[in-house]
Amino acid sequence: xxxxxxxxxIIDLTDCEGCQVELVSMKEKLLALADNVEILDxxxxxxxxxxxxxxxxxxxxxxxxxxxxxxxxxxxxxxxLLVALGTCATLGGIPAMLDKEKRKxxxxxxxxxxxxxxxxxxxxLSAIVKVDYLIHGCPVRANELERVLGEILAGRLxxxxxxxxxxxxxxxxxxxxxxxxxxxxxxxxxxxxKAICVSGGEMCWGCFGxxxxxxxxxxxxxxxxxxxxxxxxxxxxxxxxxxxNKHKNxxxxxxx
Amino acid sequence: MDKxxxxxxxxxxxxxxxxxxxxxxxxxxxxxxxxxxLMVNRSITEAPWITSRICGVCPIAHNLTSLKAAEAALKIKxxxxxxxxxxxxxxxxxxxxxxxxxxxxxxxxxxNLDSGLEISKxxxxxxxxxxxLKEFSDDLAEVVAxxxxxxxxxxxxxxxxxxxxxxxxxxxxxxxxxLAAGEKTVKLFLSLKYPQIETPLVFLSLFNxxxxxxxxxxxxxxxxGKKFKIKDYKKFIQEKIKNNSTAKFGYHQGKGLMVGALAxxxxxxxxxxxxxxxxxxxxxFDFKNPYYNNLAQAIEILHFSEEALKLLEKLxxxxxxxxxxxxxxxxxxxxxxxxxxxxxxxxxxxxKADKNGxxxxxxxxxxxxxxLTSIEEAAQKVLESTKNLPQKKREQLLxxxxxxxxxxITCSVH
Numbered sequence: 001x002x003x004x005x006x007x008x009x010i011i012d013l014t015d016c017e018g019c020q021v022e023l024v025s026m027k028e029k030l031l032a033l034a035d036n037v038e039i040l041d042x043x044x045x046x047x048x049x050x051x052x053x054x055x056x057x058x059x060x061x062x063x064x065x066x067x068x069x070x071x072x073x074x075x076x077x078x079x080x081l082l083v084a085l086g087t088c089a090t091l092g093g094i095p096a097m098l099d100k101e102k103r104k105x106x107x108x109x110x111x112x113x114x115x116x117x118x119x120x121x122x123x124x125l126s127a128i129v130k131v132d133y134l135i136h137g138c139p140v141r142a143n144e145l146e147r148v149l150g151e152i153l154a155g156r157l158x159x160x161x162x163x164x165x166x167x168x169x170x171x172x173x174x175x176x177x178x179x180x181x182x183x184x185x186x187x188x189x190x191x192x193x194k195a196i197c198v199s200g201g202e203m204c205w206g207c208f209g210x211x212x213x214x215x216x217x218x219x220x221x222x223x224x225x226x227x228x229x230x231x232x233x234x235x236x237x238x239x240x241x242x243x244x245n246k247h248k249n250x251x252x253x254x255x256x
Numbered sequence: 257m258d259k260x261x262x263x264x265x266x267x268x269x270x271x272x273x274x275x276x277x278x279x280x281x282x283x284x285x286x287x288x289x290x291x292x293x294l295m296v297n298r299s300i301t302e303a304p305w306i307t308s309r310i311c312g313v314c315p316i317a318h319n320l321t322s323l324k325a326a327e328a329a330l331k332i333k334x335x336x337x338x339x340x341x342x343x344x345x346x347x348x349x350x351x352x353x354x355x356x357x358x359x360x361x362x363x364x365x366x367x368n369l370d371s372g373l374e375i376s377k378x379x380x381x382x383x384x385x386x387x388x389l390k391e392f393s394d395d396l397a398e399v400v401a402x403x404x405x406x407x408x409x410x411x412x413x414x415x416x417x418x419x420x421x422x423x424x425x426x427x428x429x430x431x432x433x434x435l436a437a438g439e440k441t442v443k444l445f446l447s448l449k450y451p452q453i454e455t456p457l458v459f460l461s462l463f464n465x466x467x468x469x470x471x472x473x474x475x476x477x478x479x480x481g482k483k484f485k486i487k488d489y490k491k492f493i494q495e496k497i498k499n500n501s502t503a504k505f506g507y508h509q510g511k512g513l514m515v516g517a518l519a520x521x522x523x524x525x526x527x528x529x530x531x532x533x534x535x536x537x538x539x540x541f542d543f544k545n546p547y548y549n550n551l552a553q554a555i556e557i558l559h560f561s562e563e564a565l566k567l568l569e570k571l572x573x574x575x576x577x578x579x580x581x582x583x584x585x586x587x588x589x590x591x592x593x594x595x596x597x598x599x600x601x602x603x604x605x606x607x608k609a610d611k612n613g614x615x616x617x618x619x620x621x622x623x624x625x626x627x628l629t630s631i632e633e634a635a636q637k638v639l640e641s642t643k644n645l646p647q648k649k650r651e652q653l654l655x656x657x658x659x660x661x662x663x664x665i666t667c668s669v670h
Contacts, residue, residue, distance in 0.1 A: 014268075014287030016666055018312020018405040024356065025394060025404060027387055034373050045360070046371030064287025094309045095289040106293030111497050111504075118502050119287040139312060139405045200401075200408025201416020202305065234298060 006153060009041040009054045010085075011075055013068045014095070014122070015061030018139035019086035020044050026142050036153060052078025056152060060085040062092055064119040069128055076129040081152065084125045087138040087207045092242040094138070095122035099241075124242060133158055137193060138207035138239065144192045161191050164211045165204050169195035177203060181226050183235055188214035205238045261651055267665025271635060271658055275647070280635040280654070282628060284503040286669040292618045300326050300609040301412055301584070307605065307620070308406045311667045313356065316349040316397060317598030318605070319407045320471065324594025325605040331590075332413045332582045337571070339472065341415065341579065344400050344567055345407070346471045346596065347560045351393035351434065352404070353599035354517070354553040357662045358441065359386035362550050365656050366448045382444060385437035389557060392427075392434035396564065399423045413582025424572035431565040435531070438558035442535050445554035450547040451653050455637040457544060457630065458508055459519035460492075462597045468520070468527040468559060470597040477523055478508070479543075486595045489604045493621055503668035505628045506621065512629035515601025516662065517552035518543065528555070529562035546634050547660045553599075586613035598623050600662055624661075624668035631661050 012020065023030065024045075040050040057079035063069045076082055087093045098106060100121040107117045125131050135148050151158035165186035169176075172195050177184040185206035186198060193208050210216075223232050261273045268286035273279075295306055304322040308315035320342055327334065334342075359382070360372035369375065376383040394404040399419045402408030409417045458480060462473035476484045476492065484492045493513075495504040506513065521528075522543050525536055532555050542548050591608040601623030608617035638657050642650045 014289065016309050016312040016315070017267075018309070018315060021312045021356075021405055024360070025390070027390065031373065031376055042371075045373065047364070048370050062287070064289070065285070067285070068287060094291075094294065094306060095287075097294045098290055102293070103290060106290045107288065110290060110292055111288075115497055116499070117288060118285055119289075122287075122289070138309065196403055197408045199417075200403065201411070202402075202408045205305075234302075238302075 005036065005038040006055045007053070008037045008039050009052065009057045009075065009079070010039065010043075010045070011041065011057060011059045011071065012043060013059065013061030013072065013089070014064040014119070015086065015088045015093070017044065017060070019060045019137070022139045022142050023145060026146065029142075029146060033149060033153075054079045056081045056083065058083050058085045059089055059125055062088040062095055062122045063125065063128055064095065064122050066120060067118070069120075072125060072128050081132045081157075082125075082129065083133045083135060083148070083152070084131050085135050086140050087136055087209075087239055088122075089125050090134040090136045091209055091239055092122050092124045093239065096124075096241050097237055098122070127242075134160075134209065136190065136208040141193055141196070143194070160212065162212065163191045164214070165189045165191050165193060165195050165198070165208065167191055168193070169198050172199050174198050178222055178226070183223060183227050183231070185219070185235060188216055188219050203235075205235065207239045210240070210243065261647075267663065268669075269663070269665045271654060273639065273651075273654065278639055280632060280639055281500065282632045282635070284501045284628075284665055284669060286502055286665050288502050288669060291670045292620060295615045295618045297614050300329070300607060300613050300615050303607055303615060303618070304407075304410060310620070310622075310670045311664055312405050313664060314349055314353055314598050314600070314667065315406045316345050316401055317596060317603050319401075319410055320345060321594045321596050321598075321603050321605040322607065323410060323412060324596065325592045325607040326412055326594075326609070327582075327592065328594055329590040329592030329607055329609050330412065330582075330584065330586075334413055335578050337576060338414050338579050340567055340571055341400050341419070341576070343471045344396060344564065344571075345410075347564045347567070348393045348396040348400065350470070350560045350599050351389055351557055351564075352397065354557050355386055355389040355393065355441075357599075358445065358550060358553055358557075359383070362659055362662075365652075365659060382440075385440045385444075388433050388437040389441070392430040392561075392564075395430060396427055399427060411581035412584060414579040416581060418576040418579050421572055421575050424568055428565065428568050428572065431561060431568055435558070435561040435565060438561040439531065442532075442554045442558050445551045446535070446539060448550075450542075450545065450551070451656065452545065453547070453634070453638055453641055453657075454544045455546065455634045457518075457546065458511060458513045459522045459543075460508060460513050460515050460602060460626070461520045461523040462595060462602055463523065466527075468524050468529075468563070473595070476595070476602060479519075479522055486604075487593050489593060489595065489606075489621065493604070493626060495621065495625065503628060503665065504625055506626035507629055508626075512633045513626055514546065514630045514661075515623045515626050516549060516599070517556050518546065518549040519601060520597060521552045521555060529559050529566075531562055532556070532559035546630070546657065549660045549662065553662070584613065587611055589616065591617075600624055600664055600667070601626060620670055622664070622667040622670060624664045627661050627663060628668065631658055631663065
């Protein structure tokens, strides 16, 4: 019945589009999903573009430009649920590594002194609007996407997974990086990724965000035995640069 | 008649058309992420991890180009097996990106559909071919690079994790299916009617003289008979900063240039694999018509499927070994330049490491940046040569033209 179909918008702000590529990678599952919803707006996937109200808006990317801040506020107003898709949207992502001040000097170095930048700052969606759920990941993982969208379609607000990357990493049979004196943020990072980076040989950089009730102090003690302080700082600046401030300013937000 | 029409193009960009003045302007407004800045003072070993995040459609291309630049800086030589595994990654990237573009974005224009998803209902057989190609290329990326988007296994000098022989053998079957789907893709795109325009195109592509160069090559050649060394990339590609664009615009000797599938096919067709060559030779290719880039991408899907099968058969004969990452030595300031053929054309990364191995300078020139000037020039040509057509038709032709170049705005504003 068309009338009961969930009305969806998929919006992308400044990003790499990798999370939408993951969405497309769901293939048959995406088609099954598309049969159960009505996509009113999806720039990458269709020509049709309709205004809300939307039952659900999936927003990928970070609102870097003023225009994008406006778009985000507008989408928020039109949507019953607004879900952040991917780490640029949930934490600011890689572009958030540079703060507002550093950005200013890089505009000059990269574009010259006459250039008028469009960007202001790379920030998570929650710095501007209320976000109902965060689907973390750089990129998001199709299985997590499926779980979260399945919950929403069933009329429930999804819950964040309560375990860390370590739990999934062990299930994958990976040797522990920390025991082998290699850096890793797995113990304090929320699971859902199936430890894909560690399985490939890379460290966990924490793109799924902090696990609830994590013990950062304990991890820092272990890391201090492996790495220099400036290296440890870099581990946390890849994806967690904006986290400390965000927690201070935005306690209302539901953790995802 | 509206005074102005703004064509919607891929990504955060628009083509502004002033009918009265008969003039087009390409404007890009994706937010600046400043990748060349955010890498500075971080370890050069993180560069490939970071730059893959420039683009979710071609992350492998950025990952490999940064690896090549860093390895050139640190004078790291990689083994033949590492090269072959990386070539498999490039193949995965080409098929992933071309298939997504052709079936999901370009085909709806030609078949008059609203969305790529509609193909599944109206053209189920073609859709199945798209899925076969997507599945093979995603699986190939996962086995070799660790993930279908942003790689996890790659490192300076080699791989953190090597694919198992059984995984490679498993992929051979899928490569054969992809090859069949690739052939059907070529037939499909041969059956489409491409709009006719004639515009002079200057092509550039990587070249190594022994194969259809995509991963390896110290030279870039042009269809004007010129040959350039990669390390001189800033001399033969100039970038201009514009007020109405967050992407720089690329030029070759003061004019627009075209890189990507059509350019490679023009400059490297003698190195095509047999089946791809058969289709290339049998059909007349119009190298003055950028709309043919879509057909060139289809031919490349077939070529790279053949190449994948060859490489997989070779590599699966014995266990992979000798592909461990390099032991890194820093100590002096070093610069390296890497280039590969990304799906949309030649991609350049330059990385300078300081004596502690931290990035001191980074510069990236993406294929789409190089294509932007040519897109504008060709759009101008379409505008001038379609004066007798109804406005709606002209708008459609202009949107299709931009789409034929397969621009990646997110890459161009990195």
